[in-house]
Structures are given as structure tokens and as C-alpha cells.
Amino acid sequence: MNKSLAAATLALSLGVSGLAMAEPLKIGMITTLSGGGAGLGIDTRDGFMLAIKNSGNKEIEVVTEDDAQKPELAVQIADKMIQSDEVDILTGIVWSNLLMAVAPSAVAQGKLYVSTNAAPAALAGEKCNPLYFNAAYQNDNLHEAMGEYANKGYKKMFIMAPNYPAGKDSLTGFKRYYKGEVAAEVYTQVGQTDYAAEIAQMRASGADGIFIFLPGGMGIAFMKQFAQSGVDIPVMGPGFSFSQDVLPAIGDAALGVKASGQWAPDFDNPASKKFLTDFQKEYNRLPSIYAVQAYDAAQLILSAAGKADVKDTDAFRAELLKADIQSPRGNFKFNTNQHPIQDIYVTEVVKDGDVLTNKTVEKIFTDHGDAYAKDCKM
Amino acid sequence: MTLALALEQLLNGLQLGVMLFLMAAGLTLIFGVMGLINLAHGSLYMVGAFACAAVAAATGSFWIGLVASLIAAAAAGALVELLVIRRLYDRDHLDQVLATFALILIFSEGTRWLFGSFPLYLDIPPILGGAVMLPGGLQYPVYRLAIIAAGALVAFGLYVLISRTRLGMRIRAGESDREMIGALGVDIRTLYTVVFALGAALAGLAGAMVGALQSVQVGMGEPVLILAFVVIVIGGIGSIKGALFGALLVGVTDTMGRFLLPQLLALFVPPAQAGMIGGAAASMLIYIVMALILAVKPRGLFPAAHA
Numbered sequence: 001m002n003k004s005l006a007a008a009t010l011a012l013s014l015g016v017s018g019l020a021m022a023e024p025l026k027i028g029m030i031t032t033l034s035g036g037g038a039g040l041g042i043d044t045r046d047g048f049m050l051a052i053k054n055s056g057n058k059e060i061e062v063v064t065e066d067d068a069q070k071p072e073l074a075v076q077i078a079d080k081m082i083q084s085d086e087v088d089i090l091t092g093i094v095w096s097n098l099l100m101a102v103a104p105s106a107v108a109q110g111k112l113y114v115s116t117n118a119a120p121a122a123l124a125g126e127k128c129n130p131l132y133f134n135a136a137y138q139n140d141n142l143h144e145a146m147g148e149y150a151n152k153g154y155k156k157m158f159i160m161a162p163n164y165p166a167g168k169d170s171l172t173g174f175k176r177y178y179k180g181e182v183a184a185e186v187y188t189q190v191g192q193t194d195y196a197a198e199i200a201q202m203r204a205s206g207a208d209g210i211f212i213f214l215p216g217g218m219g220i221a222f223m224k225q226f227a228q229s230g231v232d233i234p235v236m237g238p239g240f241s242f243s244q245d246v247l248p249a250i251g252d253a254a255l256g257v258k259a260s261g262q263w264a265p266d267f268d269n270p271a272s273k274k275f276l277t278d279f280q281k282e283y284n285r286l287p288s289i290y291a292v293q294a295y296d297a298a299q300l301i302l303s304a305a306g307k308a309d310v311k312d313t314d315a316f317r318a319e320l321l322k323a324d325i326q327s328p329r330g331n332f333k334f335n336t337n338q339h340p341i342q343d344i345y346v347t348e349v350v351k352d353g354d355v356l357t358n359k360t361v362e363k364i365f366t367d368h369g370d371a372y373a374k375d376c377k378m
Numbered sequence: 379m380t381l382a383l384a385l386e387q388l389l390n391g392l393q394l395g396v397m398l399f400l401m402a403a404g405l406t407l408i409f410g411v412m413g414l415i416n417l418a419h420g421s422l423y424m425v426g427a428f429a430c431a432a433v434a435a436a437t438g439s440f441w442i443g444l445v446a447s448l449i450a451a452a453a454a455g456a457l458v459e460l461l462v463i464r465r466l467y468d469r470d471h472l473d474q475v476l477a478t479f480a481l482i483l484i485f486s487e488g489t490r491w492l493f494g495s496f497p498l499y500l501d502i503p504p505i506l507g508g509a510v511m512l513p514g515g516l517q518y519p520v521y522r523l524a525i526i527a528a529g530a531l532v533a534f535g536l537y538v539l540i541s542r543t544r545l546g547m548r549i550r551a552g553e554s555d556r557e558m559i560g561a562l563g564v565d566i567r568t569l570y571t572v573v574f575a576l577g578a579a580l581a582g583l584a585g586a587m588v589g590a591l592q593s594v595q596v597g598m599g600e601p602v603l604i605l606a607f608v609v610i611v612i613g614g615i616g617s618i619k620g621a622l623f624g625a626l627l628v629g630v631t632d633t634m635g636r637f638l639l640p641q642l643l644a645l646f647v648p649p650a651q652a653g654m655i656g657g658a659a660a661s662m663l664i665y666i667v668m669a670l671i672l673a674v675k676p677r678g679l680f681p682a683a684h685a
Contacts, residue, residue: 034487035597038495163657171650185650186640187657191601193592194397196390196522197636203517204383220497220593228502228519228591230509249497249593 024059025310027301028087030077030102031116032094033066037216039245040094040290041066044116046283047291048092051298054278060305063087069094071101078102082109088310089114091297094290096120096139096166107131110313114301114320116294119339121169125372128337131313133320135297137262138339138370139166140173142238145260145344145364146211147177150236154209156181158202158233161213163187170213170238176371183207188214193221199229212237220249227253234258239358242349244288247356254349254356262340263292263329264347264358272328286357292328299325335369337376344368382516387637388630393522395629396529400584401606402613402621403536404577410616410682411552411573414463415471417478419581419606420599421485426451426582427589427598428489431500440503444586451582452575454485459574464567482600490596497595500586525587532580533622540618549573553616553682608664612671614678623679628664635663 029048032041045064052060063085067074074093081087089112093099099118106113107129115134123129124138150157159174159182161167171185183205186198202210210233214222219241226235239261247254265276265286275295279287287295304310304319323333327342335341344365347358405419429450434443458481466474506521540546548569551559560566585599592598609628613620640656647655671679 033495034490038490038596039497042495163654163661168654182649185653187653188636189657189661193588193598193601194390194394196393197387197633200383200386200390201637203386204380217497217593217595217598220595221591224501224593225519225591228507228509228521230517230519245496246593249499249595251499251501253501 024061025089025301025305026085026087027060027062028078028081028085028090029062029064029092030067030074030081030090030098031064031092032069033064035069037069037094040117040216040288041092043245043288043291044092044094044294047279047287047294048116048298050275050279050282050291051295051302053282055302057302057305060302064092067093067098069098071098074098075101075105078106082106082111088112089301091301092116092294093118096169097164099123103132104129112310112313112316112320114297116297117290120165121372124337124339124370125375126377128372128376128378130317130338130378132338133300133334134339135300136293136340137342138372139169140176141344141368141370142240142260142262143170143173143211143213144177144371145346145368146236146238146258147174148364149258149260149346150174150178150180150209150211154180154234156183156205156207157209157211158183158186158205158207159211160186160188160198162190162192162218164190167213174211188218190218192218195222195225196229198222199226199231202233203229203231207233209233210235213241215240216246220246223250223253223257239289239347242347242358243290244286244357245290247349247358251356252351255351257349258361259347259349259358260344260364261289261347261358262342262344263289264345264360266357266359267328267330269328269330271326272330275328286355296325296327296329296332299327331367335373336378337370337373338378339370339373341367341369382514385514386516386518387633389518389522389526391630391633392626393526393629394633395626396526397584397588398602398605398609398629399529399622399625400532400580400587401602402609402625403532403618404580405606406610406613406616406618406621407549407580408574408577409610410618411549412463412467412570413556414466415474415478416463416577417475417603418458418481418485419577420603421482422451422455422578422581423585423588423599423602424485424489424596425454425578426585427500427594428493428498428585429582430586430589431498431594432493434500435498440501440590443500444583447582447586448579451585452579454582455578456571456575458578459571463574464570467570486596493596495596497593500589500594502590521591525591528583528587532583536618545572605664608668610678612668612678614681616682617678617680620678620680620682627667631667632660632664635660639663 031044065077091114094117096118103113113132117136119134119139161170236258239259242259303324308315308319310316333341346361350359426447430443430447433446434440502521506524509517509519609624613624639660640652643652643656
């Protein structure tokens, strides 16, 4: 009797104190901080935390955990963050296969998910969800831009990507806009490190351009081997194949490569300049495209948190949708499927002093959405 | 498809095979002599690549880096043998797998702690840069030819070492009967450390040579490790000769499969699908070959004399 009374008093007092304190906004960041893909996750985390730090908002707490690029681990972490950490928003996943394992179940439990990178077609069309936002792009976008660019002067393209969902989305996106002839469409193994066989086919194919989507270490290996092969065909690809996380390791072999992106370090707008200066000051390196996307995701959450309580999901969503931020990318707004509408550019890898970086060449798309938004009914 | 292209692909297969041999030789040597399954072999490959990249960046010379990779991998191997592996010889294989898996994690995170998460830059030496014209109008990268030559040299060196020297005699004796060679007064503990360091140096050499072609990053060793295990299972566990033939078989099968299967399928289905299905089938090909070989010869192509 005494015991249960004590327990009841304790429970009551806890409940009361819980009511009395203002609940801070809690964000769970699941990203890749170990293994081969760690560079991407670290840039994601650092870009995100830069925006949080700059805001000076003490009410926001971010819990970060490493998914080691493993879907099953990401699911476990998400469950833990939702149930025991009681986060309000999840974010940070780099890879589409991990996102597909986490996001649908998180939004089904009433949590918001703001993606900093992964943007599979499956979540942009019919299966779009009011609680799922993407601050980066839709997976196909950068490939579409390269297809459009290839129309200018390339008649026969050799296209290549790893054999997994994002790889297929990539070549589909490229072909959606490219009108010339496809010399060959090659799918390589995920994590493949030797491309001699494919390079030999490129040489024999008679193509006048090569489009590759090989993120991370795969792109480094390909570019180095391609440079040694004596094959002289221009190479192009989506921005993340030639982003700041891999350029130093590719070295001069990347010079002259054309890539598509929503941001490059030479963007001439105040938000971009501030972001670049702050990031370099904080982390002493150039940010990649992943850092920008995560920075914007954090800015979006901060903008909404300033005006609405996250517990009031509808109000918070409405504020997020306004996208009231100064993005380093310039124009940024949300489409009907809560994926970005933004400008996409073509960049070229150049040497700025000793540092390899991307320089903007031209704007390919203005206010570009994605092909799946029309199927999204919210 | 021209003859030159087929020939080029054959050379590519040979080069991949040689690289796998360098990995597999150390692995199979260690298993043959000590009966140890060393999952951390891929980490020693990574140590070699990182040592080469770091020293090459500091000195500006790939060659000094290459020497450093040998020394670093051998030293890491010897150290690991003295501290950890030595306690595992009498344990069963599950304990060995667990302990060496732990070593993978320690090596990976240790490397990340030292060098950071971003891939390092390592380029091939200028003297081996570019491509040469081979007879038949075939252009081929010099560096890949150099890898084939280096692999052939290592294979020959191992053959001489094992069949013609005193150390080799002890290694062979250790393979056939561990207790007996100990009883005959050979310092078996030192022999084990030497063999382990030798295997590690071979992995480090492979890591450095391949690192210049690919990306030097944490976790680079594990995909190669899986292939190396396929190689030694096909070749016969414990057999250097088996490792050589297994490696060449896997290298050529993998390369030719990636090249020919999509083209073959393109005769029947649209090119986009042929690429996708062919690519998937090609990635399974070496495992299918392995299954077929094991069905016919359960102990591999060249089973070691004992066991």
C-alpha cells in the first residue's frame, strides 16, 4: 500500500514537472560515420551542426548515431531514437536503401523525416507522405541535368552506374532528357574497384562522351584508372561523383570533368559565401554538396521551430513547407511532393591554386522539380 | 567485338588475377602452416596502402612508399602475431574468426583515427604512367603491365623460397607436421611469426600497388578479402600453387564474365535489360564457378598434401 502510494506520488510529480517544463525540439541524426562511406556522413553531420551552432538556438538538441551504412543497424537506431530518446524529427541518412528501411516506418509512427540526401523515386511519387520532406533533391535530378547537358554536342554516350536502385534511377534519369544515341548501358557491381573491363569497352564503343554515376571510392578508382588508360573521351557525371569529399583522392585525373550540381563553392550569393567561410573556419576544409544539403535541412527545421511547436505537427509542417531560408543554393522552394524545386547547374573540375574544386559553367535547369510529383496526392 | 578488345580483356583478367594472388598467397600460406583463418588479412592490405600513400605524400616518391608499405605491413603482421594470433593456434576456428574479426574493427577505426575518414591520394609513379602500344594495335596501361610483372616475380620468388631454401623447407615441414618439427628442435614460434609477417608483407605490397589504381580508404580490404577466400577455396586451402591458379581463374572469369555476359544477353533482350541482368549474372559468376569446382573437387583444384 505504502509502496504503491509512493509510486503514484512519484509518477504524479514527474508528470507535473513534465508539463511545467517547455519541451525542447529533439532531432535524431542517423548517418554514416564509419566504413567506406564515412566521408559523406561526416560532411552531412558537420553541415547540419554548423547551421544549428550558427542559430544559437539552445532549445534544439541533436542526437547523432552511426549507421555504418547498414540498413538493419539504421532501423535499430531509428527505433531506439523514437522510443527511448523520444526524438521529434529524424534526419541524416545518406543512402537510399537505408532511407527506405527507416523513413516509411518513422513517418508511420508520426515522426517527421527531413532527408539530407537520399531521395528514392519510391517516396517522391504515389508513396509520398506529409511527414516526409527532402531538402536535397530527388535522386534523378542531377542525372537529368547531365542528360540535358549531353544534348549539347554529344551524339553517342556510353553510360554506366552500379547495379542497385539509385544506379538504375541514375541512368533512367539521364535517358529521360538525353536525346542522342546510347552506345552502351553498363551496370557494374556495387563497391567494384577495378574498371579495366569497362574502360576497354568504352574504348571500343565509339562513344563521343561518357556518363558515369559512381559515388565514393568507386568513382575515385574509375577516374584514376581511366586517366591511365589512354582513352581520350570526355567524362561527365552527377555532382556527388566529383564532390569535395573525393576530389583530393582522385587528384589531377579529375581535371576538366563536367558534373551537375545544385551548388558549387564559387556561387556568388551572400548565403553561399557565409556558408563557405563558416564551414572552412569551423572544420578547416571545403564543404561537399552533402554538407550544403544538410545545412539547408537544419536551416529548414530551425525556421519552422522558430514559428511553430513541433508537437503541433500540422502547424510545423506548414512552416517547413514555406521554406523560409537563405539557401547557399540560391532559389529554393518545396514542390507538391515536398521535394525541392531549385536550379541545377553544370560545373567543371578545376585547380584553384593547389586545391581541386568545382567551378560553375552554366545553368541547365531553372526551377526544376521532379518527374514523380504529379503522382503524389497528399 | 574485335580481337584486340578480347585480348585486352584477357590481359585485364590476368592483371586482376595477379593482384588476387598476392592477397591469396599470404592467406593460404598462413592457413597452410598454422591452420589459422585470418580475417584481418584485408586490414594488412589496407595498412600497406595507407603506409604507401602517407610516405609517398611525405617524400614525393612512390618507390619509398612501396618499401614503407612492405615494412609497415610486415611489422603490423608480426606485432599482431605476437600479441593476439599466438594465443589462437590451439583454439578452434570460431575463436580465430571472432578474434581476427575484432582485429578488422580495431585496424579500421585505428586507421580512421590516424588518417581521418576521407580517402587518401596515391598516384602511380610517373615512370609507369600512361599507356603503351602493344603488338596488334592494342593500347594498354603501363602500370597494369607492371602489376602483372610484379605478380609473376613474387610467384617465382615464393616458389624459390619454399622449394629451395632452408626457411622454405621448415615452412613445408610445418605444413605437414607441426608437432614433429617442433620436436626436431626448430623454433616453431619464431617460424610462425616469420611466416605471418611474410604473408602480411605480401598483402601490404598488394595494397600499395592496387591503392595507386583505386582509392586508399578505410575498409578497402574487405571486398578483396572475400575474393581472396574464394581464390584459396577454389585453389585448395594451404596450397600456393592452388592460390596462383585459383587467382588467375577467378580474375579471368570475372573480367570475361563482366565483358561477355551482357553482350551475349543483348542478342536476346533489349540492351538496357541486358546490361542490368548481365551485370548481375556476371557478379555471381565466380561463385557459380566456385560451387561447380567444389562439387567436382571438394578440396579444391590443388589440395594441400596433409589434412
